[in-house]
Amino acid sequence: MYGLRYRDFAWNHNAHYHDTLLRHVPPGARRALDVGCGDGRFARRLALRGLEVDAIDPDAAALGLARERTPARLDVRYTAAPLSGIDLEPGAYDFISAIASLHHMPLGDALRRLDAALAPGGVLAVLGLYREDTATDRAAGLAALPGQWATAAGLKLGRLLTGVPDPASLSDMRVTDPQSTLHEIAAETGRTLPGARIRRRLYWRYSLVHVRP
Known part of the structure; x- marks a missing residue:
């Protein structure tokens, strides 16, 4: 069980924003869908809040790990x-x-399907990857480096003091580079979900929040 807890608290670029996404769970929410759940870490966070969670991923091996790490x-x-x-x-x-996960699929189609699956007042919260294309993109990437280096140094010190394994040695995540720029993502989102809020984030990520009327 210690290994499960360690995996669920180890830092990475996506987990850095889990709390941010959880703040968008609407009051009284009962049912959630996690798309591209991987090893189930965020799905477990949702379930710990009392939600009934459907979690999907095309990677059967990742889901094997997710089931193994999810308490009954x-x-x-x-x-x-x-x-x-x-x-x-x-x-x-x-x-x-x-x-x-959305950079693995046609964005417009995915957003339309997810919007239709939301209850009135339901929230779609996306943490996505984008392809760097502009000077602003590159500046944001450079701005992320000091925080990443400081976090890495802190994790290394913690491992030396506690003997806990390196998170990289426990990682099962497979990474695919995004093909769409942030401008292209924002344009497609504007056509598909007018009014959705997109924000550039550190660590080469963006967030998208949409509330279904």
Whole structure:
């Protein structure tokens, strides 16, 4: 169980924003969907808040790890499938998350499907990756480096003091480079979900928040 706890608290670029995304869970939310759940870390965070969670990912090996790391008391149902391969019940979810997953699929189609699956007042919260294209992109990347170096140094010191393994040695995440720039993502989002809020984030990420009327 210690290994499970360590994995769920180890720092990485995506986990850095988990608390930010959780702040968008609407009051009274009961049911959630996590798209591209990987090893289930964020799905477990949602379930710990009392939500009934459907978590999907096309990587069956990752879902094997997710099931292994998820206590039976948590209400998480894992399905090995891409978003395009499942039928989403219209209006079924109060909260939908997609963390580092939408760059694997056509963005407009994915946003339309997820919007349709939201209940009225439901929230879609995305943490995405974008391709650097402008001087502003590169400046944001450079601004992230001091924080990344400081965090890495702190983790290294903690490992030396505690003997806890290096997070990199426990990582099962496979990374695919994004193809769309932040400008292209914002333009497609504006066409598909007018009014959705997009914000550039450190660590080569952006956030997208949409509330279904």
